[in-house]
Amino acid sequence: MKVILKNIEKEGYDGSIASYISEGGYEALKIALKKTPEDILSELKKSKLVGRGGAAFPTGMKWEFARNSKETPKYVVCNADEGEPGTFKDRLILENDPHMLIEAMAIAGFTVGASQGFIYIRGEYFKAYDVLTAAIEDAVKNNCLGNNILGSDFSFNISLYRGAGAYVCGEETALLDSLEGKKGQSRVKPPFPTFVGYQNKPTVLNNVETLSNVPQIILNGGDWYSKIGSADCPGTKLYCLSGDVKKPGVYELPTGITLKELIDTYGGGVDGKLKAVLPGGVSSSFLAADQLDVKMDYPSLQKAGSMLGSAAVMVVNDTHCMVDLAKRCTEFFDYESCGKCTPCREGTKRAREIFINMSQAAGEATDIALLKELQDVMYDTSRCGLGQAAMNAAGSAMDKFPSEFEKHITKKNCELGICPMEKV
């Protein structure tokens, strides 16, 4: 069952407006423009679609909040700042089927009452930027964007905006600040962007993948979508397989597929002997090799003590040292912390220092307890998801592989010979 990659995986499909239209593209927009926004919201709610960027917020509800907000003008913003390490699904859509996103944004604009949309795209996605620039032009030429779209009285424009290399800008409020020309630092929530967003106006902010589901939901109905995959979290999901796996890539599968099936059937199996898996990028918690039966949907992974996030599934084989990986993850968060709130700014720094010490034979017996306490404080008190999740991977590595940490700390020994175990 393909919802999002149905065109991309077709031979000869080139993502141009002609090929998109020949596959039934912009039909959903035509249908939507003849419906009332309330009808569209009701289909979306029936579909039970939730945000695919990681937070899994019900999309129908988000759009309804924005529609019901009294302030004007309203905005639609697409978060194309794909940055969670291990995630490369949005790039695929942006480069190969840009009109699907444009159509979805126009439908969002019509539903919530916005006439301006933005696509905030990663600065490093040069090709996707060029593809989208051309696609927006073509959409305007074909009256799928611009004034009086497809003969209706609805007008909608999309502007492209390039990020400049900041992981935190994937967080919705940091993204909005960046879109306003500031450094990207998160805002205090509430108020949420659906009430106070871009330029303090009501703003619907959705991930590329989330939006990409919308045209098919309009065409086939919310009930149809809600019957795909897991009953409590339906639809398909783009799983990004990377790391020590034989066939890395993006796989669109119904939610609820097990991790084992994903790795073995689609990923061609583990390259080497499996040690651990990060199912949702470096913001998620490690799963051990005996947890492969977990279903790959939001509620199931949460129950398993991890999270699906953006579905960046990173497979780790037994040639890797968990202390080294914990260190690498905390280095990432230390580098990417925006510095606005103290728990994240200081916490990521201290965690990194402690792991570096551990890898250089300077670990202390109290380190594990200290790191656990730090994790709790950062989770409870950081302003945004970056700080709250920064210790997930490192903390779960300590929980699942305690003896490796123990050996580094007390025996000053890295059995795999990866950590330097001397002052560098």
Add this chain to the structure above:
Amino acid sequence: MSLEKCKKQLETILAGCEGKRESLLPCLHAACEQCGHVSEEVISYLAEKLDLPRVEVYSAASFYSMFSLEEMGKNVIRVCVSLSCYLKGSNKVIKALENELSITAGQTTPDKKFTIEPVSCLGLCDKAPAMMVNEEVYGDLTAAKIKDIINQYRQKEAK
């Protein structure tokens, strides 16, 4: 000097945005692309045009990793050092680049031709370890491949 090189582009961007603050990031991108960095001169110019305190322009220019306050090489090599690429040996990629260019990661060659910039995930995880040179993408890297790629750019420079 550096303002001269990008002034025309900055003026176009500023005019398109009616001098609004939202044009700051596009302007900083243009400055980096045209002159390899955001100079003091450019900061002062943008502060005046956008009616912002200099510190606001400086804070944005120093916050984002794609903007540099120091002059970058003509060819910026962005090497992914995030976990997916790290699992597949991004350390070796960095080493090979360092050997080839005789600088350490984060530095620019004295002839200002190359900069090695370790960066967070580039979304090329299925081709790990991966890097970008300017706007070009390179994946499944090995030490031998890196030698070839650098040589290609050297030849381009020599022409």
